[in-house]
Amino acid sequence: MTERPSNSPSSSSYSDATISAPDYEFVRTLLRKEIGFDLGIDRQYLVVNRLIPIAAMFDCRDVGHLIDRVRQSQDRRLIEAVAEGMTINETSFFRGGQKLFDNLAQVAVPVLQRARSSQRRLRIWSGACATGQEPYSILITLLEQCPQLRDWNIEIVATDISERALEQARNGVYNQFEIQRGLPIQMLPKYFTKTGDRWQIADTLRRRVTFHRHNLLDSFLRLAPPLDIVFLRNVLIYFEPSSKTELFQRLRQSMAPDGILVLGETESTLGITTDFQLNNACRDFYQPAI
Numbered sequence: 001m002t003e004r005p006s007n008s009p010s011s012s013s014y015s016d017a018t019i020s021a022p023d024y025e026f027v028r029t030l031l032r033k034e035i036g037f038d039l040g041i042d043r044q045y046l047v048v049n050r051l052i053p054i055a056a057m058f059d060c061r062d063v064g065h066l067i068d069r070v071r072q073s074q075d076r077r078l079i080e081a082v083a084e085g086m087t088i089n090e091t092s093f094f095r096g097g098q099k100l101f102d103n104l105a106q107v108a109v110p111v112l113q114r115a116r117s118s119q120r121r122l123r124i125w126s127g128a129c130a131t132g133q134e135p136y137s138i139l140i141t142l143l144e145q146c147p148q149l150r151d152w153n154i155e156i157v158a159t160d161i162s163e164r165a166l167e168q169a170r171n172g173v174y175n176q177f178e179i180q181r182g183l184p185i186q187m188l189p190k191y192f193t194k195t196g197d198r199w200q201i202a203d204t205l206r207r208r209v210t211f212h213r214h215n216l217l218d219s220f221l222r223l224a225p226p227l228d229i230v231f232l233r234n235v236l237i238y239f240e241p242s243s244k245t246e247l248f249q250r251l252r253q254s255m256a257p258d259g260i261l262v263l264g265e266t267e268s269t270l271g272i273t274t275d276f277q278l279n280n281a282c283r284d285f286y287q288p289a290i
């Protein structure tokens with residue numbers, strides 16, 4: 001059992017494997033406010049497992065000590081480290097299946113292309129891109145399947161709240177396991193080079209994606225709307241309903257009226273917003289409601 005300081009606001013002490021009810025509620029409220037993450041109930045094990053390394057990073061004796069410091073100091077560095085430490089950065093190349101990316105190239109792009117034939121410009125945003133597999137999958141799809149866009153100005157912006165995930169995304173370096181999860185084998189020699197026991201995406205691709213930190217709860221103005229294609233997948237599942245509704249409202253204002261929104265396989269707008277409707281041509285996509 002770890003000793004807690006006598007001035008600790010949480011009276012109950014706890015071991016490394018558990019967390020007091022007031023501390024759990026404190027973290028839950030902090031996550032809701034900072035990143036929209038709805039932790040739910042009874043996920044004490046998750047909080048403890050995720051925050052042990054953060055506690056060590058800030059020289060705290062244990063997770064309880066870390067939470068006390070956040071509570072007392074309200075230090076932004078600590079708050080952001082705790083929020084980021086709780087994010088789930090699970091992702092893979094071509095997540096959702098090849099068919100989804102084929103539909104992007106063969107159904108969504110041609111319509112947008114026709115409508116933008118004079119500007120010859122497409123703006124794509126991968127929000128919550130984690131370690132970068134999603135924006136690189138989009139780029140590889142366009143290179144492979146949309147040669148007609150070769151002399152277009154294609155901007156791909158990819159953002160996430162997690163600097164740790166973004167660092168890997170910017171470097172574009174993946175281990176064998178990450179490569180095997182979804183990347184078609186023929187793409188490997190074409191777009192990656194081996195560095196030690198890892199694979200790095202070609203510089204020419206890396207330079208075509210702009211990565212920066214962005215909190216989905218913050219304004220979308222920094223993304224320089226209007227956006228033509230938005231991938232916002234497997235992140236809203238962690239949001240509480242009111243944050244989702246508000247986010248869809250802001251997203252609609254940031255998208256081109258004929259823009260395409262892609263959500264995760266288990267996500268939908270049903271019962272959350274009427275700001276988006278399913279795309280008539282392909283049910284993988286949503287579009288701003290008319």
Ligand SMILES: C[S@@+](CC[C@H](N)C(=O)[O-])C[C@H]1O[C@@H](n2cnc3c(N)ncnc32)[C@H](O)[C@@H]1O
Nearest residue numbers: 035087089091128130161162215216233234235
């Ligand atoms: C499960 S991953 C999804 C990655 C990718 N979109 C996919 O579908 O494979 C969720 C990502 O959302 C990010 N995230 C969570 N809350 C966020 C927020 N409020 N703003 C921006 N990114 C957030 C996490 O850091 C994490 O990398």
